[in-house]
Amino acid sequence: MTKPIDSNPDPKSPVLRLDRLEVRYPSRTAESDAVVVDGLGCEIARGQAVGVLGESGSGKTSLALAVTGLLPSEARCSMELEILGRPVPAAADERFWRRLRGDTIGMVFQQPSLALHPMRRVGLQVADVLLSHRPWSARSCRRKVMELLDELDLESDIFQAFPHQLSGGQRQRIVLAQALACEPSLLVADEPTTALDRKTEIQVLELVRRLSRERQMALLWISHDPGVLAEITDRIYVMYAGRWMEEGPTESLLAEPNHPYTKLLLDCLPRRKALRSEPLDRRRLTVIPGMAPPASELPSGCRFVDRCPVVTESCGEKPSPVPMGQGRTWCVRAGSTRLGSGP
Amino acid sequence: MSRLVGRLAQGALLLVVLSMLVFVFAELAPGDFFTGAVLDPRMSEELIETLRLQYGLEQPLHIRYLRWASSVARGEGGFSIAYRRPVVDLFLPRAAHTLMLAGASMLLAWIIALVLGIAGAYRAGGWLDRSTLIAVAALLAIPELLLALLGILVAVNTRLPLGGATSLDYASLSLGARLIDRIEHLVIPVTVLALTSLPVLVRHVRTSVLEALDAPFVRAARGHGISGRRLMLAYVLPAAANPLITLFGISFGGLLSGSLVIEGAMGWPGLGPLVLESMTNQDLHVLLAGILGVCAFLWVGNLIADGLLVLIDPRSGD
Amino acid sequence: MSGGPADRAVLSAANISMRYRRGGKLSGSEQIQALDGMSLEVRSGEILALVGPSGSGKSTLARCLAFLERPDSGEVGFQGEAVPWEDVLAMRGLRRRVQLVFQDPARAVSPRFTTEQVLREPQQAWQQRASPQRALDWAQLLAEVELDPKVLPMRARSLSGGQLQRLVLARALVTEPDALLLDETFSGLDLSLQAKLANLVLGLVESRGLTCVLITHNSALAEQLADRSLVLSQGRVVDERSAPDASTGGTS
Numbered sequence A: 001m002t003k004p005i006d007s008n009p010d011p012k013s014p015v016l017r018l019d020r021l022e023v024r025y026p027s028r029t030a031e032s033d034a035v036v037v038d039g040l041g042c043e044i045a046r047g048q049a050v051g052v053l054g055e056s057g058s059g060k061t062s063l064a065l066a067v068t069g070l071l072p073s074e075a076r077c078s079m080e081l082e083i084l085g086r087p088v089p090a091a092a093d094e095r096f097w098r099r100l101r102g103d104t105i106g107m108v109f110q111q112p113s114l115a116l117h118p119m120r121r122v123g124l125q126v127a128d129v130l131l132s133h134r135p136w137s138a139r140s141c142r143r144k145v146m147e148l149l150d151e152l153d154l155e156s157d158i159f160q161a162f163p164h165q166l167s168g169g170q171r172q173r174i175v176l177a178q179a180l181a182c183e184p185s186l187l188v189a190d191e192p193t194t195a196l197d198r199k200t201e202i203q204v205l206e207l208v209r210r211l212s213r214e215r216q217m218a219l220l221w222i223s224h225d226p227g228v229l230a231e232i233t234d235r236i237y238v239m240y241a242g243r244w245m246e247e248g249p250t251e252s253l254l255a256e257p258n259h260p261y262t263k264l265l266l267d268c269l270p271r272r273k274a275l276r277s278e279p280l281d282r283r284r285l286t287v288i289p290g291m292a293p294p295a296s297e298l299p300s301g302c303r304f305v306d307r308c309p310v311v312t313e314s315c316g317e318k319p320s321p322v323p324m325g326q327g328r329t330w331c332v333r334a335g336s337t338r339l340g341s342g343p
Numbered sequence B: 001m002s003r004l005v006g007r008l009a010q011g012a013l014l015l016v017v018l019s020m021l022v023f024v025f026a027e028l029a030p031g032d033f034f035t036g037a038v039l040d041p042r043m044s045e046e047l048i049e050t051l052r053l054q055y056g057l058e059q060p061l062h063i064r065y066l067r068w069a070s071s072v073a074r075g076e077g078g079f080s081i082a083y084r085r086p087v088v089d090l091f092l093p094r095a096a097h098t099l100m101l102a103g104a105s106m107l108l109a110w111i112i113a114l115v116l117g118i119a120g121a122y123r124a125g126g127w128l129d130r131s132t133l134i135a136v137a138a139l140l141a142i143p144e145l146l147l148a149l150l151g152i153l154v155a156v157n158t159r160l161p162l163g164g165a166t167s168l169d170y171a172s173l174s175l176g177a178r179l180i181d182r183i184e185h186l187v188i189p190v191t192v193l194a195l196t197s198l199p200v201l202v203r204h205v206r207t208s209v210l211e212a213l214d215a216p217f218v219r220a221a222r223g224h225g226i227s228g229r230r231l232m233l234a235y236v237l238p239a240a241a242n243p244l245i246t247l248f249g250i251s252f253g254g255l256l257s258g259s260l261v262i263e264g265a266m267g268w269p270g271l272g273p274l275v276l277e278s279m280t281n282q283d284l285h286v287l288l289a290g291i292l293g294v295c296a297f298l299w300v301g302n303l304i305a306d307g308l309l310v311l312i313d314p315r316s317g318d
Numbered sequence C: 001m002s003g004g005p006a007d008r009a010v011l012s013a014a015n016i017s018m019r020y021r022r023g024g025k026l027s028g029s030e031q032i033q034a035l036d037g038m039s040l041e042v043r044s045g046e047i048l049a050l051v052g053p054s055g056s057g058k059s060t061l062a063r064c065l066a067f068l069e070r071p072d073s074g075e076v077g078f079q080g081e082a083v084p085w086e087d088v089l090a091m092r093g094l095r096r097r098v099q100l101v102f103q104d105p106a107r108a109v110s111p112r113f114t115t116e117q118v119l120r121e122p123q124q125a126w127q128q129r130a131s132p133q134r135a136l137d138w139a140q141l142l143a144e145v146e147l148d149p150k151v152l153p154m155r156a157r158s159l160s161g162g163q164l165q166r167l168v169l170a171r172a173l174v175t176e177p178d179a180l181l182l183d184e185t186f187s188g189l190d191l192s193l194q195a196k197l198a199n200l201v202l203g204l205v206e207s208r209g210l211t212c213v214l215i216t217h218n219s220a221l222a223e224q225l226a227d228r229s230l231v232l233s234q235g236r237v238v239d240e241r242s243a244p245d246a247s248t249g250g251t252s
């Protein structure tokens, strides 16, 4: 079985290079399409872990589906995508993608509880991935699955189990085993740990981090939780209403965000400690006033304009990226004035 | 196991209650088997009265019911006044024919429906899918009797036999020739009956498979590059099995009622004509056997479907 | 909030144990001790957080405290009196007064129901018996959870996650409960929505004088919202942390 994209071409080329990604869905009500992802680009080097931070509906899943060729048929998508230095043709069809998926690109989905077939033994579900990509016998696939289970700290008798017999954490590991079976160069994960409790979540994250180091595997990790991204990524892209707002190394971005949106978002984290017999009002969390614009009524300039506390006239134009430290910020005021985090 | 026993008891109870209801309704309808005989000039009033007495028709309802019940218990299944013999003797050979017809066409219809429905859903919107849908819509618009007529037309223009389940010289044929003879007689009725139930089955199979293709775990499997036959056999079809098995249970009923009509139109020596006749001449015990037989058949279909559902669900096992 | 009759226990559990049998080839007929002699009190008007890893019995405890499940042993109390499990009618009345809200709102409501139907469900079950004369004020209820009245005729499946979670909260309020149990209600939500819903719950606790049990694995959230936190592990309470008193200068 030949791969459409060789797994070891130029070792210096990034694992993923994405530019000008646009995803739109035809809208049932308005005549114009809903633009869900608008002109995104990013680059992921070998072994690098890149996170995408965004609220629900910001287009994170659409981004993940686009780079794996899994968008639903009604979606319209255009992009310039290179995987391991080789361009993905614009007319790439299912036959092209299905050899990449599971082999060069591993994929872990939102809602792991739904990602496993309820009527098939989980070990077989892992083996299916191998059988689809490797010319191996059933027996050697089985042996490989056993190795994987071991690597993921799962007991070998789990092979025979059905998904409903497993805990959330075990199920998530099985999904990971599927994604990692063919030792992909890139793992795309769409909020894979939201359904897990904190302890299990950390275990899974540490596991993925370890494996990605060992195998030099790149990560595209999508989440709405800065805590998760802090745990696992080297670099974060902040997404809002289909566009990047800010991008930079994980530590500095979370510690000193430059974009008004990132600041406000991080302010929503609970920080204060409650006191007994204080008015409950004092325990309120900070919120970002207003709501994200619906995909059919996006503002023409900065997408955050309706909720931004430091908005100015020039915000009506589309902001271009401003280099800030080791990252970039898509805000017209970036760098010029010190930004407060609102009143 | 205890669940199965429970279901069986439930079914038996159902049949008993049903038989009582039929008795009551037959009582409410005016007249009895001999009402029509009054018009026969050869029958005198006295003769009819003696016959009524002989068959116990003047007895009160509960006595008649108990007599019928004891006849069932003896394995006679009641007594047909029209044919003057136990219902079982009338019923069994015909029931065998009806089951042969219904079973064969069910098999045929399901095979065709599965092939067309799965292939169509796999490439939804493709040429096969579109032509199947058109054919199905057309088939749905043709009444059953017209289909039967078309079947007769085909039979006339080929050397395929029609009417009866075997040829007249069946008894003198060798074993192999007998088999061929039987199959030849089955071809037209089975095809016609299969065609009548096909549209519903094809559509259901297609939608079930389409839904299964859209299930999150099937999409996840595609995300891992699992595709083609492996995806279909190990992921999509098991996911579609649930609604299909339920439909399988229900399709028993449709086929049986369909076969009763087709039998009449095509001269197939099954239960259909007998039961229809018993209805018009109020041969109560035959009618009763027909109704209870149909019900039992439906109920068995349901039982099989439920059993299969339990069987394929990993959660129920262990 | 402290002192006086307000410190009375609304809900209590005395030495309750609960064991599940988990069938299956894999695990044999393994027994899982979900609750292992747990005792606690929920005081009137407080916000009590229950924190602990998954499998520590949080959700089982919540179901017991909502009178939805009867523990194998031990007693569950409501306002100082043991709950009469055998008395079906009385239990129905009690269940009205304690409402449990789950994590996944999509699973808690039927996707085909409209918002109005979702809200009518508990109303039909309880309101007639409780106070037949009073019609429910939809507009006010929706305003309380900050939902646009426009969603009333919309089907649940077309609501966003945030709207759904508000709807589920509104449904819990229909029966005018004394206590609200929130089982991971804020988990899996993004930050800004989590903050908005947490504030909403604070507002409800204040305006309706509710008692609130907050089950979460997010300890920062628990610390910000709750008067008291109980740490659960393996079916027992292993630690209790009270928020420092405002008057005695807990101004760190």
Ligand SMILES: Nc1ncnc2c1ncn2[C@@H]1O[C@H](COP(=O)(O)OP(=O)(O)OP(=O)(O)O)[C@@H](O)[C@H]1O
Residues within 6 Å of the ligand: A025, A026, A034, A036, A054, A055, A056, A057, A058, A059, A060, A061, A062, A063, A072, A074, A110, A224, A295
């Ligand atoms: N098949 C579709 N047809 C029409 N609109 C869609 C479709 N899929 C997604 N959308 C819309 O695209 C926008 C972005 O969706 P997407 O799933 O990418 O968001 P997300 O950031 O992953 O959100 P979440 O955190 O809730 O998963 C949303 O407004 C959503 O309603």
Ligand code: SF4
Residues within 6 Å of the ligand: A260, A261, A302, A303, A304, A305, A306, A308, A309, A310, A311, A312, A314, A315, A319, A330, A331, A332, A333, A334
């Ligand atoms: S561009 Fe303007 S509106 Fe957008 S974030 Fe910057 S200041 Fe706010």
Ligand SMILES: [Mg+2]
Residues within 6 Å of the ligand: A060, A061, A062, A110, A190
């Ligand atoms: Mg998503």
